[in-house]
Every structure is written in C-alpha cells, then in structure tokens.
Amino acid sequence: MSKPRYERPSLVRNVVGRMNKAGLRGGLTPTEAVETLPAERLVAEFGSPLFVFSETRLREHVRRAREALQRRHPDVRLCCSYKTNYLDAVCAIQHDEGSLAEVVSGMEYEKARRLGVPGEEIVFNGPMKTRDELVRAVRENAIVHTDSFDEIFAIEQIAQELGIRPAVGLRVGLDVGVYPRWDRFGFDLANGQAMQAARRIAKGGKLRLGGLHTHIGTYVLEAAAYGRAAAALSNFAGEIERQLGVRPTHLDLGGGWASCNTLAGQYQSGALAPPVETYAEAITTALLASGEGKSPLIRVLVEAGRALVDDAGTLLTSVVSTKRLADGRRAVVVDAGVNVLFTAWWYRLNITPARPVTGIVEDTVVFGPLCMNIDCLRESVQLPDLRPGDVLVVHPVGAYAFTQSMQFIRLRPAVVLLDTQGRAELIRRAETLDDLVGPELLPARLRRAVELADHGQENGNGPAAKNRLKR
Numbered sequence: 001m002s003k004p005r006y007e008r009p010s011l012v013r014n015v016v017g018r019m020n021k022a023g024l025r026g027g028l029t030p031t032e033a034v035e036t037l038p039a040e041r042l043v044a045e046f047g048s049p050l051f052v053f054s055e056t057r058l059r060e061h062v063r064r065a066r067e068a069l070q071r072r073h074p075d076v077r078l079c080c081s082y083k084t085n086y087l088d089a090v091c092a093i094q095h096d097e098g099s100l101a102e103v104v105s106g107m108e109y110e111k112a113r114r115l116g117v118p119g120e121e122i123v124f125n126g127p128m129k130t131r132d133e134l135v136r137a138v139r140e141n142a143i144v145h146t147d148s149f150d151e152i153f154a155i156e157q158i159a160q161e162l163g164i165r166p167a168v169g170l171r172v173g174l175d176v177g178v179y180p181r182w183d184r185f186g187f188d189l190a191n192g193q194a195m196q197a198a199r200r201i202a203k204g205g206k207l208r209l210g211g212l213h214t215h216i217g218t219y220v221l222e223a224a225a226y227g228r229a230a231a232a233l234s235n236f237a238g239e240i241e242r243q244l245g246v247r248p249t250h251l252d253l254g255g256g257w258a259s260c261n262t263l264a265g266q267y268q269s270g271a272l273a274p275p276v277e278t279y280a281e282a283i284t285t286a287l288l289a290s291g292e293g294k295s296p297l298i299r300v301l302v303e304a305g306r307a308l309v310d311d312a313g314t315l316l317t318s319v320v321s322t323k324r325l326a327d328g329r330r331a332v333v334v335d336a337g338v339n340v341l342f343t344a345w346w347y348r349l350n351i352t353p354a355r356p357v358t359g360i361v362e363d364t365v366v367f368g369p370l371c372m373n374i375d376c377l378r379e380s381v382q383l384p385d386l387r388p389g390d391v392l393v394v395h396p397v398g399a400y401a402f403t404q405s406m407q408f409i410r411l412r413p414a415v416v417l418l419d420t421q422g423r424a425e426l427i428r429r430a431e432t433l434d435d436l437v438g439p440e441l442l443p444a445r446l447r448r449a450v451e452l453a454d455h456g457q458e459n460g461n462g463p464a465a466k467n468r469l470k471r
C-alpha cells in the first residue's frame with residue numbers, strides 16, 4: 001500500500017449562501033487518463049504542456065455527423081474545416097472518413113494538396129484569395145465560393161487568360177435570426193446582391209455558376225436557424241433556376257454547429273448543446289420541404305468544424321507554483337497559458353486534476369506562465385490543494401486552440417495522437433528556438449551582437465565582450 005499523501009492544511013473562508021465543506025462541495029472527479037493512457041505518464045514521456053488528440057473520438061464524431069446527414073439526404077458530403085484544426089493528422093483522419101477539405105487561404109489549400117486531396121475535393125472559401133491562389137484553384141477545378149464582385153472580376157480575367165470557363169459559386173449572406181450577423185462575408189440575399197452576383201457569373205459569358213454557400217455564425221445553439229438557412233438557400237437556388245435557367249451545383253450550409261464546450265457567459269453546460277442529429281434534421285427537413293425537394297436532389301455540403309473536433313482534443317499542463325492572491329483567493333500558475341489556449345478567453349474550459357483528490361477543494365484562479373496579467377485560463381475553478389508538478393487536464397481544446405496558438409514568449413508544445421489501439425504517437429514535436437528564428441535574417445551590420453551572444457556564458461558583460469564592444 002502506498003503511503004498516503006500529505007496535504008497542507010488550509011483555511012477556507014466561509015461564504016454565506018455557498019456550500020462549504022460540510023455541504024456538497026468536496027466532490028471532484030479527477031481525469032486520470034486520456035482514453036486509456038494515464039495523463040501523468042503522457043506528460044512524463046512527451047513533456048508538458050502537451051496536446052493530446054483522440055483518433056477514436058474524432059472518427060466517432062465525424063461518422064456520427066455524416067450518418068446523421070446521409071440517413072436523411074442521399075447526397076451530402078462533410079468537409080474538414082482546416083482553420084478549426086489543420087494539424088496534418090487531424091485533417092488526414094477526416095479525409096480518411098470521406099470528408100472533403102474546406103480551406104480559406106492558399107496556405108491551407110497547399111496543406112490539403114500535400115495531404116493528397118485533389119483540387120476538385122477542395123472547397124475554397126474566405127474573403128481573400130490572391131491571384132496566384134485563384135489561378136491554381138480554377139486550374140485544379142476546386143470548388144470556389146466567391147466573396148465579392150472584385151473576386152468575380154478577378155476570376156473572369158483569369159478565365160479569359162487561361163482560355164477556360166470555370167464553375168464559380170458564391171457565398172450568400174442571410175438573415176436567419178442569428179445575431180450579430182456575419183454580413184461582412186459574401187453577397188447579401190435580401191438586398192439583391194446575391195442575385196446580381198449569380199447573374200454576373202451565369203450570364204457574364206466567362207464563368208459557369210457553381211454552388212451556393214452560407215455560414216451563418218459560429219457556436220450557433222439554435223439548430224432551427226440551419227433549417228431557415230437551408231430553406232432560404234434552396235429557395236434562392238429555385239429562383240436562380242427560374243430567372244437564369246441554370247441550377248446551382250450544390251448548397252453548402254457552412255459550419256457553426258455548437259461543440260460540447262461551454263461559452264464563458266453561458267449558464268448551461270456546453271455538454272447540453274444540440275446533438276449533431278438535431279442540426280442534420282433541421283437542414284434536411286427544410287431542404288426536402290422546400291422547392292428543392294424535387295429529384296435529383298441538389299448536393300449538400302456541411303463544413304462543421306468545432307462540433308466534430310473540439311471534444312477530440314485535450315491539453316495536459318503542469319503546475320508551476322501555487323499562491324494566495326491579495327484577496328485571499330487560491331491561485332496556481334501552470335505551464336500553458338493563452339499562448340496555446342486562446343480559446344480560454346471565450347470558453348469556460350474544464351480543468352480537472354489528473355490525480356485523485358482527497359482534501360477539500362476550493363475556488364482557484366488558474367494563471368498561465370506568460371508574464372502578462374491577461375494570461376488567465378479560468379477565473380474560478382474548483383481544485384484541490386496542488387503542488388508544483390501536479391498535472392491538470394484541460395478539455396475540450398480540439399478546435400481552434402492549436403491553430404490559434406502563438407509563439408508568444410514560449411514555444412509551442414508537442415502534440416500526440418492516441419490511435420484507435422490506444423497507442424500514443426507524436427504528430428508534432430515541441431518547437432525549438434530554431435523554429436522561431438529560422439526565418440529571421442540579421443543585417444550584417446548588426447552581426448556583432450550575435451558574436452556576443454555566442455559567448456552567452458559571459459552574459460555580454462565579461463571581459464571578452466567588453467573588449468569587443470570597445471573595438
């Protein structure tokens with residue numbers, strides 16, 4: 001039997017109206033393992049902090065969404081939203097499950113091509129596509145959704161130069177009751193711009209009309225809004241056919257389905273967000289009931305990102321130090337901050353200890369390691385008495401945390417994938433200083449500083465450094 005662990009006694013202020021140790025507060029379930037692998041073992045092997053992705057969970061989420069849609073509609077394809085998480089392994093798993101790629105930049109486009117995705121299976125969205133990116137996309141028959149008239153004009157010119165007539169779609173802006181509206185993207189339906197754009201593409205003589213795309217927002221908890229969006233896109237497709245005599249090739253309902261994460265100001269846990277089946281039902285029911293219920297049904301694309309990926313990602317982080325703040329609150333500093341968990345600013349991420357808790361738990365502030373006051377992962381979370389080296393498990397962090405992570409003060413940590421057999425594989429090594437300074441070019445006239453740095457042990461103050469400075 002192992003020796004019981006000593007825990008420092010602590011005095012906890014009794015706050016009137018709140019549960020105290022005589023109430024229900026003591027219970028806290030630790031997260032000892034990610035899948036079957038102990039969190040502490042993963043950190044011992046791969047270092048801390050550490051992103052851990054579960055292949056099993058990712059596949060399960062993608063399959064469940066795909067089946068929910070395909071059970072209700074004969075021609076639906078999921079798209080892997082690259083910006084949500086463009087780690088190669090994460091995208092490759094989704095492509096292996098049959099998802100197309102959805103990209104919003106040339107860099108993401110190239111990433112998809114390197115993963116073996118052919119141009120015609122890449123949906124190219126976004127408000128900025130350079131001329132070179134557009135040339136490549138139309139040459140490779142990518143599914144391009146234009147965002148502005150300027151972009152349509154640019155593609156017309158490219159088409160003329162290349163002597164081709166590519167299919168080009170458009171992003172449609174809709175008011176389906178989701179506010180604030182993301183009306184900076186695409187062509188508004190209500191003010192007639194979307195029809196103008198469709199007419200220009202279909203009747204301008206240089207392009208062919210592709211599909212209609214919309215993306216009504218993100219973390220949209222009201223699944224019915226997708227029913228309204230699907231009906232609006234479908235009716236618009238019917239109107240295009242009547243007025244212009246062409247049928248759009250597909251309807252792309254975008255992403256934005258809520259994940260199991262909990263928004264910072266949200267009372268109800270994100271675990272109670274609508275399941276993927278509810279979104280699928282809203283979309284397919286509206287499509288089948290709308291003008292597009294005729295055969296053959298128009299192809300439908302869905303680009304749900306966070307709803308499929310968030311739950312598959314976990315971050316393991318270790319306690320650096322513990323302290324009492326001026327107002328008496330307990331605080332811990334951990335080795336991962338908003339540099340790798342940007343999403344902590346708008347989500348109430350779950351933070352649990354990786355070891356069983358025996359003592360009293362207390363409201364704790366969790367700070368990151370950055371020398372910045374804003375580096376706070378949670379203002380208040382129930383945690384036991386912790387000590388340096390203790391591992392904490394942060395979940396869910398699969399969506400956006402990695403793609404939005406930054407090399408601010410600290411370098412990005414390693415990422416491992418737990419495969420379906422429960423084995424851990426490194427899918428991105430921890431960054432080194434060379435990854436940061438590799439692209440830098442130091443002007444020759446400043447090189448002396450480098451010579452000094454080469455003698456780092458002197459700290460720039462040793463006799464040799466002083467002599468060199470005099471020269």
Ligand SMILES: Cc1ncc(COP(=O)(O)O)c(C=O)c1O
Binds near residue numbers: 084256399
């Ligand atoms: C065009 C487009 N499609 C899909 C997504 C994925 O969104 P989400 O992760 O909210 O599902 C986004 C994200 O903003 C987007 O802009």
